[in-house]
Amino acid sequence: MTIVDRQTRCFLAIEPVWQRTRETAQQMVDATPAEQYYSDQFPLYDSLTYRRGYHLSLADKSETYSVEGGNAELRHYLTRLVRKSRCFSRCLAWLNRHVKAFAHAWNQRQLHNRARPFDKKHMIDFICLQS
Numbered sequence: 404m405t406i407v408d409r410q411t412r413c414f415l416a417i418e419p420v421w422q423r424t425r426e427t428a429q430q431m432v433d434a435t436p437a438e439q440y441y442s443d444q445f446p447l448y449d450s451l452t453y454r455r456g457y458h459l460s461l462a463d464k465s466e467t468y469s470v471e472g473g474n475a476e477l478r479h480y481l482t483r484l485v486r487k488s489r490c491f492s493r494c495l496a497w498l499n500r501h502v503k504a505f506a507h508a509w510n511q512r513q514l515h516n517r518a519r520p521f522d523k524k525h526m527i528d529f530i531c532l533q534s
Contacts, residue, residue, distance in 0.1 A: 404428060405477075406435050407469045413513050414473060414506040419498045423447055441466035473509075480526060481505055504530075 404423055406416040416431040429451050432440070438456040442448040449460055464471060478484045481501055508529040516523050 404431060405470055405473055406431055406437065406440075407473045408437070409469045411510075411513055411517060412469055412473065413510040417502055417506045419495060419502050421495065425450060443467055476509065477502065477505065 404416075404418050404420055404427065405414055407413070408415050415435040415437065418427055418431055420427055423445070425447060428447055432451050432453060436455060440448075440453055440456055440458040442458065442460050443464070444460050444462055448458065451458070459466065461467070483498065483501065508526055511529040512524055512526055515529070
């Protein structure tokens with residue numbers, strides 16, 4: 404599950420889960436400082452409490468394209484999320500670590516490229532490799 408800032412395209416909340424539950428979604432919404440929330444018409448999102456802003460559930464993708472784009476980037480950069488077959492990471496803890504590391508590098512890249520439009524960087528420039 405992901406929550407993305409539309410202006411910066413940064414991940415505000417990201418949580419790999421086997422199944423979308425109300426508890427996990429509510430924790431994510433409570434942790435994000437957004438003023439507006441847009442979602443598809445999945446019934447779970449209408450049952451959440453949005454304390455900091457308002458929620459709009461839409462039938463089309465006119466307002467959720469940032470999240471869809473972020474999810475596509477996740478599948479592009481993290482091979483364990485590619486949908487070609489049933490081969491995917493079954494260890495949720497390791498998947499969570501990889502997704503969080505990706506989101507950190509992605510957010511750093513997005514903020515850098517936004518602040519310095521003539522000095523664009525690639526994802527690899529923001530990945531910390533430990534020896």
